[in-house]
Amino acid sequence: MKLKENIVTVLEIQNLKKSFGENHVLNGFNLRLFEGENLVVMGKSGSGKSVMIKCLVGLMQADSGSIRIRNQDITVLGQTELDLLRTEIGFLFQGSALYDSMTVRENLEFPLRRHKKKLRMTGHTEALVIEALENVGLVDAIDLMPAELSGGMQRRIALARALILKPKIILYDEPTTGLDPITAKEIIELMRSIQAKYGTSSLIITHDVDCARVISNRIILLVDGINYAEGTYQELSHSDDPETMAFFKH
Amino acid sequence: MSFLLENTTSIFDNKPEVDYVMMQSLRIVARTKAFFIEIGDLSYFSRRFFREVFTKPFEFQELLRQCYHMGNRSLLLVGVTGFILGLVFTLQSRPTLMEFGAESWMPSMVGISIVREIGPVITALICAGRIGSGIGAELGSMRVTEQIDAMEVSGTNPFKYLVVTRIVATTLMLPILIVFGDAIALFGSAIVENLKGAVSYRLYFNQVFDAIEYSDIVPATIKSFFFGYAIGLVGCYKGYYCKKGTAGVGEASNSAVVYTSMLLFIIDFVAVFLADIFFEI
Numbered sequence: 001m002k003l004k005e006n007i008v009t010v011l012e013i014q015n016l017k018k019s020f021g022e023n024h025v026l027n028g029f030n031l032r033l034f035e036g037e038n039l040v041v042m043g044k045s046g047s048g049k050s051v052m053i054k055c056l057v058g059l060m061q062a063d064s065g066s067i068r069i070r071n072q073d074i075t076v077l078g079q080t081e082l083d084l085l086r087t088e089i090g091f092l093f094q095g096s097a098l099y100d101s102m103t104v105r106e107n108l109e110f111p112l113r114r115h116k117k118k119l120r121m122t123g124h125t126e127a128l129v130i131e132a133l134e135n136v137g138l139v140d141a142i143d144l145m146p147a148e149l150s151g152g153m154q155r156r157i158a159l160a161r162a163l164i165l166k167p168k169i170i171l172y173d174e175p176t177t178g179l180d181p182i183t184a185k186e187i188i189e190l191m192r193s194i195q196a197k198y199g200t201s202s203l204i205i206t207h208d209v210d211c212a213r214v215i216s217n218r219i220i221l222l223v224d225g226i227n228y229a230e231g232t233y234q235e236l237s238h239s240d241d242p243e244t245m246a247f248f249k250h
Numbered sequence: 251m252s253f254l255l256e257n258t259t260s261i262f263d264n265k266p267e268v269d270y271v272m273m274q275s276l277r278i279v280a281r282t283k284a285f286f287i288e289i290g291d292l293s294y295f296s297r298r299f300f301r302e303v304f305t306k307p308f309e310f311q312e313l314l315r316q317c318y319h320m321g322n323r324s325l326l327l328v329g330v331t332g333f334i335l336g337l338v339f340t341l342q343s344r345p346t347l348m349e350f351g352a353e354s355w356m357p358s359m360v361g362i363s364i365v366r367e368i369g370p371v372i373t374a375l376i377c378a379g380r381i382g383s384g385i386g387a388e389l390g391s392m393r394v395t396e397q398i399d400a401m402e403v404s405g406t407n408p409f410k411y412l413v414v415t416r417i418v419a420t421t422l423m424l425p426i427l428i429v430f431g432d433a434i435a436l437f438g439s440a441i442v443e444n445l446k447g448a449v450s451y452r453l454y455f456n457q458v459f460d461a462i463e464y465s466d467i468v469p470a471t472i473k474s475f476f477f478g479y480a481i482g483l484v485g486c487y488k489g490y491y492c493k494k495g496t497a498g499v500g501e502a503s504n505s506a507v508v509y510t511s512m513l514l515f516i517i518d519f520v521a522v523f524l525a526d527i528f529f530e531i
Contacts, residue, residue, distance in 0.1 A: 097400040111404035
């Protein structure tokens with residue numbers, strides 16, 4: 001996947017630091033996500049990938065550093081402005097995080113209820129729900145409960161929910177974890193097709209080397225809370241550095 | 251004094267024993283500290299509830315759904331318990347009153363006992379088990395499976411949507427459930443009186459309503475709102491700040507019932523104490 005020239009930055013993290021007591025998880029992490037780009041962040045378990053992505057959407061408060069999303073520093077935004085900015089961001093959670101007391105339809109309608117103004121501009125609820133489900137190929141599941149769906153289907157519905165507000169940026173937290181290789185491949189293809197259809201920018205947190213290989217324009221290795229290495233899949237997978245090589249060895 | 255010194259010396263000579271005593275003391279200090287921290291957190295949670303309950307947006311639809319779930323689904327349990335309570339209470343009190351030839355006081359005694367104390371407390375304890383643990387487990391599992399995070403990312407304030415609606419629902423529904431439970435308990439008592447004492451239902455309820463005064467109803471009604479608030483508050487607090495993992499969900503559910511039950515008795519004690527001052531019961 002080659003990235004276009006003259007691109008703009010949609011998301012920028014500068015010198016992000018986050019500690020839990022004596023445990024310094026992020027020690028000055030930096031990142032820039034360009035428009036239309038698929039950026040993969042790889043790192044070992046406990047390296048702070050999920051903490052970083054949660055700081056990005058305001059689920060966690062960073063100790064210091066700045067996070068700018070579409071030219072707005074989220075660390076200084078009020079709740080209303082942050083909620084409005086969140087409509088520009090889709091988030092796919094590691095465990096899908098579907099509301100298990102609601103049907104698939106209600107799950108997809110849920111993000112729409114708070115953003116009626118935006119909804120008026122883009123269409124009606126039913127049409128948006130159907131469109132999102134068509135994108136993931138699960139229109140028939142509209143009235144099912146999450147418990148009636150397989151793991152792969154749940155991940156697809158979660159992706160449809162992340163897409164419903166037509167976000168400009170999608171954050172994927174371990175999108176293929178816990179799925180069999182075939183379903184994982186389907187999810188990766190789905191992510192590519194969504195990126196191609198809507199031109200979204202994606203930040204993908206993953207352990208999955210195959211996922212990184214297929215989908216990434218660029219990869220950042222997060223080690224000890226900092227950017228250890230950065231480059232394309234080709235560059236990093238052929239690196240001589242032992243730490244970098246460890247990520248790409250099968 | 252010398253005896254004390256001798257004993258003190260012997261204790262300090264025995265190092266493992268001293269270590270054990272020290273460990274136990276430190277454990278007690280840590281538990282006491284944790285208890286007060288929990289009280290502080292609960293107070294902060296309660297303050298946040300009052301700050302958010304009066305601010306927009308209001309989640310009326312979710313509030314109605316919660317009222318339906320908590321009220322309607324608890325009716326059978328509260329009804330059956332109330333019926334058995336009235337039945338057993340009357341059956342067991344009858345022989346004692348008969349000994350004094352005071353069986354004609356039965357409707358008044360049962361009515362006042364149930365309306366003032368037994369009805370509200372028993373119904374609240376049942377609801378602490380039925381509703382409080384349910385809220386703790388539901389919010390706990392939502393926290394563990396990141397559903398609460400997903401709600402926040404989608405631009406909905408999860409505290410408002412999940413916590414405020416549930417606390418308001420329990421506060422509103424518990425007085426209704428208590429009135430329902432009281433009515434069923436009195437009906438159970440009336441059946442026993444009708445069968446054993448040949449007292450007509452009309453006479454029974456006339457005597458009950460003659461005996462009950464505003465000073466019985468008003469404090470009981472006021473405290474039932476507080477009971478409902480306590481059940482919702484503790485259940486939501488335990489679930490909302492549930493620790494990660496399935497064990498955390500179980501702990502949230504279990505501790506919600508334990509803490510609520512304790513809190514209910516404290517509220518009841520304070521309510522009776524205040525009622526005694528203001529209504530001279």
